Amino acid sequence: MSANTPERGGTHNAVHGGARDSTVVQARHVEFHQHVGGRDPAAPPMQVPPPPPDFVNHEATIEWISGLMDPDAPPRVVVCQGPLGIGKTSLLHQVAYATSAYFTGGQLTYEYERGAREDSDAALAQFLRSLGVASEALSPDPRDWPGAYRTHTRGRRLLVVVEGAWEPAQIRALIPSGPGSLVLASGDGPDLGELTIAARARLRDLEPLDAPVARTLLQRLVDFDLTDEDTEDVDHLLAVCAGLPLALVLVGARLDRGGPGSARELADRVRGPGGVLRAVGDERSNLDVIFQSAYAELSDGAAVLYRTLGTWPGAAFDRSVALAVADEARLDELVAANLVETGERGALRFRHALIRTHARDRAEAEDGAEVRADRLRRMLDAAMVVLGFAERLVRGERLRVVDLDALLDGAEDPFHGDRTAASRWLSRERPTLMAVVLGCLDLRMYEHTWRFAELACALYLGERHVHDWVATGTAGADAARMAGNAAAEARLSALVSRPLRDLGRDEEARARITRAVELAQDVDDELLRGSVWEFHGRFLEGVDPDAAVAAFDRSLRHNRASDDPRAVRGSALALLFRGGALISAGRPQDAAADIATALSDLLALPEGPDHRMAARARVMLGRAHAEAGHDRAAVTALNDALEGFREHRKRSGEDLGYYEAEAHHRLAEVLGSLGATGDRRRHLEIARDLYDRVGSPRAGEVTGLLEEESPEG
Template sequence: MVVPQEVPLGPRDFVNREADLGRVDRLWASRSAGATRLGVCTGLPGVGKTAFIRRCVQRFRDTAVFSGGDLHVEFASVDGIAPSVADALGSCLLALGVAKDVMPSTLAERANRLRTITAEKAVLIVLEDVSDAAQVLPFVPNGSGSAVLVTSSAQLSDLLADGAEAIRLEPLDDASGAHLVTTLVGARAEAEPEAVGRLVRLCSGLPVALKVAASRLLARRGMSVGELASQIESGRSGFAVGGEDKVSAVFAVAYEALASEPARIYRLLGLYTGRDLTQDTLSRLADVGQDASSSAVETLIESGLLNEDSDGRLSLHAMVRRHARQLAFSQDGADECEAAVRRVVTHLVTTAAFADLAVLGTGRYRVDPDTLTHGWKSPFAGASAKREALAWLDRERGNLLAVQRAAADLDMHDESWRLAEALTALYVTRRYLVDWTESSALGANSARLIGNRRAEARLRSFVSRAWSDLGNLDRAGEELVDRALPLAEQADDTRLLASVWEMLGRYRDHVDPGDAAEAYQRAIALFAQENDTRGIAFTSLFLGSSHYRSGRLQEAEDILRNALAQIREVGDARMHGRCLTELGNVLRARGATGQARQTLNEAVEILRDDDQPYYEAEAREDLLTLVEDETGLQALMEIHERLGSGRAGEFRDRLRRLRDSAPSA
């Protein structure tokens, strides 16, 4: 397995903070065995917390302190809403090798699984922009091998009271600030020590402002440090960040030096609702070609106003973003600001629709499958299309949810519900359950507002899977029975109604198994009206499974054999193997041991060849009920190790007991 290294690299021009870095080094060295290692880095916005923590991570990588790698979570709120802790835990578990099929559903279960893994391997978890101790506690490891580093503008006194190490970064003093400016600018700064001191004080010792000021000096070789300081002192930006007008004046001076097109793009960047973006998205935001976009990006990076991380993603510091956003509203007008956001929404929604098609294929039911993608070329093509599409959705996850909120706020309700439908490709694959419920609620509300019953019914029915997995069966039933089913019955879409009844069957499997068969039978009859072999085949598998669990073995066998023939026609290896597994269990329950073993072995072969380890493990475990052998236990142990499920130890123990009980030769 690849060791995760998720924390982006720190800035190349990082200087100073040696005393603070030494404190972090001592924190790890001085912790006694069994003690939790938790560092909380606090300080004002712009003081350099992110750069400092990322430099710490680079030092740890160089010394291999955390052999299990490093994980990264950003809790910065977007439009006032912070990411879900449960989904952040899920993201960390995925990076550590836990397969989505064995991903725990609840926050508590995910936190427990993370603690188990980080007790076994040394992992560093970096949590940025934390606002509350409750966001941190689920990530805290039990032992001393792993650790957590937190950045926050809040004090997080609850964590400190429980033994966390406080690392408070103060603004740079005159000497440290002068050192930073001199390092960046060179001889000119050395020649004007008094002016450099003035500049440091005007920037309040904040690295984010000092770097913008230094970039201005580098761009104007003939400008002295004193001249820049005077420009800042005379500036009247009318914009305050934390009460510091003089800091915002630094950004104003840098902005005023921009040519018209980079200046316009800078202002529009302040309107972007996500956390970061690609250059392609920036081009759509500004409605310019790639060449103009690349030129503007280069200019803005050189000015110090725009950041580019080690993955090539672009962002504005929060303080700079506020400055840019205010300028956009004052200089570009409400119509152009809205048009820019609309362009980004359209671009990202369309790309998400292509990603959905690449991940889940064309056979999946969609409300209007071709509306967004017609006439456009998919950015995801070739043998790696599915992998690249899923990676894109994962990288853009927080941004896409923010864009969906922006779409709803702009009454772009078609785009809002369409994005919600596309995002389920990510949520069902990665099991970001909380994001799934939020996105579906936004999308369903948008569909309701424009009277689209089909879209609302689809989103409400499908999200019942997320609510069920979260353990909220009441909410799952409310979405299905009270809302989705009446809407689907009013819509002129037989396939939609069939899919809702299928979801009802799966819901009833949880709450009322005796009534699940009726829902599945209704779904099958409706799919048959549409000649939807795929829908009939898959729902028949669920129906056969329901009969098996209810003890109706002959009916179960008949239905599963029919389903098996249909699934072979459809050509889905995963469902083929699952159907064989269920049929094997029915045969075993009926006492046909030989047929059951043959059927389950066939399921194992198909699922292994299709690289479906979770379902292969299910078939192998069912085989163990017929005969417990060393080969099967060894395979199950290895599969669960690969899945990161936590059950590997169970099969390791069973294998050891089997070997210990074997008669000696």
């Protein structure tokens, strides 16, 4: 629209995809006078999205923040406060953009969301990965992550942008340790005031645009001269907006569409009766009348879509969700009306949480409960089809209770067989997946709950977002129980035992896996039984290796009793993990036999060889041979593993640096026992570099080994 093409030398205000559930405020020229050191030779993370191209207002706040920057001072915390729609997100992004050279250690950002992304552990895990720590190198105990974060941020001058926090602990956990660092957070209320004591934070209240700036901004949003409109009408529109950029953007869009003379008509609409959204502002900043005036201009079809999208459980929705209840033209109408936007990486969302609230209120006021439920079910079914294609592309032909053949029958693959695109989509949809699972459970839509929960595991098994996995897995298992589906409950209970164990919630994990074993006894599915017993064995391995061996024996028997082609892989994994348990139980020769058989089976799967697991099996085989005293056999297995990792990286592009480092490390140990000290040192150096690259603390262990001896000439 015209707001995106300001007059020469002017400014404008427009809402772009990076603004999530907030509005945009822009400012003119900002100068920073600061001493900037050299950049770290390693590319620092730069995660904060860029601000809008121009920026009006908050110059004083930006100058104040710049005055707090001291490269030798301890990390500082600044909290920018204000109501929804005041422009906090845009301000934070503007500061990050203007100070990118100062923060030589890079920029990190995280957005909390009630009911979806509430835990600082998930933020710490994301930050550690961004700082170079590989997922597999993260400690399984989240209690270790704060210390690791402090270690990895020491010596880095970082900017950390935190949005959506409502508890001081959510911000305190993310304060880095590097001198000169800054945590820049946004808050919607007084709940973060405690940080002034706990973290010596500085608070900054953001104020609405003053009248002259608001008038200038509104003029930039329309193509005609507002001075030609009735002054009383324009003044009334500005008064209703009360300096909130979101309201100004919506009013500007309506005037721009209406053209000259439309201020009187819009002012009359605003003066008329309407609902009130009191989440923002006071009696003068009644945003509901602004939303209602925009809503009233929609066609009947677009209005139905608007109301229907208001019932969607998540903050964002895939295009397929909207198209399940409307056509492209109606969706385009919502975008043109500045009610819906295309966000980062293609997801759609309402331009502001208050617009979403208005849409939901309209649905409850205008549509009956059965109509709302039917439309929501259509959206959920469409979303599940896309999720089903993504799950199959990422996981392949694996065990699942959801009948994918029936779900996807006749549907077109939106990813066109591209596994990478499917994986990226899953990552993008992460918060939406959890919101949908929990939302469906709240609505007692139990079938949808457990099916979404199971298919979402394609994301969790790969990226291991353990908090999300626990939330959706437990919700899915409970929903399956309410739906009377024993197979789905057993599957989800077994799966969720893994992240529960990772989080140290052992008793909950024990209860879930015990429940899964009990249910599996009465489920007529040998493949599912085999999987449940495999998870049982993996739960037991760290505490009772002998009991774990017995559990893997049960898994193997059930897989071999199944005529499902997927049972071949299930048997191979049961053998492989039984081998690991046998090593822990002090039976390395028996372990080597199991692992060798599993390796052969993994390379001869009906669906094709699993080179990734085969390379890991060779490392385990090398460990078994070494424990049995067969050093030369161990050397052969470990060299084969290293070759397997290299080939897998060439074939798939997946970097298994941690496992490759482990292979070099174990190979160095065996070579040392054989007296090959030069080769031992070479492999230790490679292992050290690989461990260091993925951020593993084992790099220090290997460095210590290298320092015990001098290099050979």
